[in-house]
Amino acid sequence: MKKGATIRDVAAAAGVSVATVSKYMNGTQRFTPAVEARLKEAIAQLGYRSNPLARSMITGRTRAIGLAILDIGNPHFANLVKGANRVAIRHDYTLLLVDTEENQQREQTLIESLAQRVDGMIVSSRMPDDSVQWLLDLGKPVVLFGRSARFPIASVGTDSCLAGYMLANHLVKLGHRHIAYLGFGRSRWNDERIRGIRQCLDEYGLALDVHDALSPSAAAGERACSGLMLGPRRPDAVICYNDLIALGFIKEARELGLQLPRDVSVAGFDNVPYGEYASPALTSVDFQSEKMGELAMTRLLDELHGNADANASYALLDPHLVVRESTIRRGDAPAAVDVASDAANDAAVTRMPTTEE
Amino acid sequence: MKKGATIRDVAAAAGVSVATVSKYMNGTQRFTPAVEARLKEAIAQLGYRSNPLARSMITGRTRAIGLAILDIGNPHFANLVKGANRVAIRHDYTLLLVDTEENQQREQTLIESLAQRVDGMIVSSRMPDDSVQWLLDLGKPVVLFGRSARFPIASVGTDSCLAGYMLANHLVKLGHRHIAYLGFGRSRWNDERIRGIRQCLDEYGLALDVHDALSPSAAAGERACSGLMLGPRRPDAVICYNDLIALGFIKEARELGLQLPRDVSVAGFDNVPYGEYASPALTSVDFQSEKMGELAMTRLLDELHGNADANASYALLDPHLVVRESTIRRGDAPAAVDVASDAANDAAVTRMPTTEE
């Protein structure tokens, strides 16, 4: 654990001034071959690496970006991080990560503390729209996941409302009529998803049964399952707030003795990588998590470098429906069917418009 | 985006010297109530927050820890990060993350660059044991995931050999005789796992068929599946290098028309959260990833604070077998069985020692 050499050591060893060394390190200038050679020699000799802290003190820039997320254990966020990390590395930036673990209390403190050490922040949060103001007061450029309706803040996100509509439409087209939504009320996107689902269902005069998982996790999906499926009004399709909840829901439903997808179609949002490996493989709406992370980082870096086209712009990524095995036409089944068919529903099916999936 | 107030601004506003403000901010000293009140007032007034960079320049400590991992998309690593993050936050440290994306080229550069900005590093790497030396030359305390046989470096890990033995033993006890290992040769733990598996299999005079997935991912598991299952020597059980490979393998096996787990038992390592939601639910060896992350961070912080019991110690976490549906007694099946029973195997079963699972 040797102490690092300083710029002065190099200057002395090469017989030049510290300014020269500094300029050399930053490639700010050209040099006479003689000086350059001595510099190279001295630097190699001493194993000199310039101290980024001292550099940052002067320049005011750290080449670091703070990223605050809600749960790195959720593959959606892991992918956000992956995308952001990739772009950061490409531009020679460092990522400071904080997983707030859904803890609103600490979130603000952590973010404020992080903000001091970075050039900009990317934030995923459950804070109410009103609180977004203090993000702007951080004194650093911020990119937010999910738009703020009230404040002009750069953000990247997806059209949750459309995504909800798509999923509902998909299920209705499959003949489902009793659709339930297993949401997560504390999320900023929950209402949007409900709105999209309702918008579609209204067109068919269908009602939506709204439930709430208390956490955006598989465990919460498991817990909520029996309440929905063993209650008086069993849905024939359920849309979950996210894939994790859907995965838990599916597992518990099968343990309850239900046959999936015959007895109930299930779908989620996010298209996490492991939905594909569940059984039945999970139908979901892909939000391109990794690309969202890349995009957020790209926008932030653009702003930092002054290439910002629009300052408080909102970048929307297209949601994309991924149909797998967990949603199936009502009545269809590998084995026997025991669901009574409903004439009214069949009538409804005939007047359904065709929509792209 | 207001400019932050400096310590001098506070000193002026409170009518004291900068040294006093500094001492107040760091709680280094007691003050007369009058001074303390003015200080508090001025700080609140100006919204002063001390600049951590300037502080670090002097103290030489950043209160930041670098964490280098191979793939944040792998839930095993995500959990490592989660554990490390939690401990870091608890001790008021910040996490600098770099996902090297299995890229050996950049890994060293990235780690060296990160090391300059932090007080210590936690590293998960595929670098050969010989290369560990340069980690020690970083000039910062390092904790490594997985021990180095050659160099004295603090590390936390798990007994991969024992884990392999456990899994093999489990399968043998279930009556499996043709066991294959679908490994990942570039991993530092691959050989250990093979060694444990072989050690167990040797006791029963069983051979091990070793294959290699070229990446530690579900996609690689899918690709490798047909080669194993449709080849001339179809195994009746396969142990995969990790759960991701196992998940991919299972999915592809079913698409190949195989009945799982009847036709083949499959198991992996890591016990990632989503193995539980696959079908059949995945048997795995739990390595307590999150706890490993916590432990690594705890050790590093201990060393930083001078509480290091042993310096280059190796902390081992116990592997724990988690039996789920993907491994089943040979010949057992929910439906009909078409596997010819083997008298020699039955004989072997009778002399099997009982082992705890």
Add this chain to the structure above:
DNA sequence: GTGAAAGCGCTAACAT
């Protein structure tokens, strides 16, 4: 208990 002054390692004018 409080303040003056000397830097930490580096960059950015501004000379030369």
Add this chain to the structure above:
DNA sequence: ATGTTAGCGCTTTCAC
């Protein structure tokens, strides 16, 4: 093309 110098915002002796 190279050197001089004045700090960046803070901590830390060492006086008082």
